[in-house]
Amino acid sequence: MTQQSVARTKIESAIAARGNEIDGIIATGYNPTVAAAGLLTERHKNPNLKQFHFIGIDTDPITIQAIRDGGIDGTIAQNPFAHGYISCALLKLMAETKMPRVYAASLPTGWSSGPTSSPASLPV
Numbered sequence: 001m002t003q004q005s006v007a008r009t010k011i012e013s014a015i016a017a018r019g020n021e022i023d024g025i026i027a028t029g030y031n032p033t034v035a036a037a038g039l040l041t042e043r044h045k046n047p048n049l050k051q052f053h054f055i056g057i058d059t060d061p062i063t064i065q066a067i068r069d070g071g072i073d074g075t076i077a078q079n080p081f082a083h084g085y086i087s088c089a090l091l092k093l094m095a096e097t098k099m100p101r102v103y104a105a106s107l108p109t110g111w112s113s114g115p116t117s118s119p120a121s122l123p124v
Contacts, residue, residue: 007035015052024053030060033075037063041071 011032015022025040027033033056043049054072056063066072 003031004035007032008039011036011039019050019052022052024055027054027056030058033057034060034062037066037072041066041069044071 007029011025025036027036036054036056037060040052040054044051056072056075057078059075059077063072063075067074
């Protein structure tokens with residue numbers, strides 16, 4: 001059994017046991033996301049079955065295709081470069097300006113993904 005098949009079995013079991021109480025599902029890992037993308041894409045083809053909203057993580061081709069097919073609602077793409085860059089830039093900014101930690105928690109986050117994206121607004 002693969003990790004994705006284990007994840008699929010667990011998702012199917014949760015839906016079978018408590019599907020009437022579930023409106024949406026969020027997966028925070030790669031394997032559950034791919035498993036749910038396949039399962040929900042198949043499930044949503046049957047109009048007699050309850051539809052669930054779903055958000056996953058990562059950009060596996062199965063996940064992206066499930067979004068295109070309407071099987072799931074969306075996914076969150078990770079950006080490891082930006083994660084590291086922002087952390088280091090904030091530490092540097094805090095060290096140089098003695099920025100109170102309370103402000104660091106409220107700094108603006110996010111920008112578009114892609115190879116040309118960069119957090120240019122933060123000092124390095």
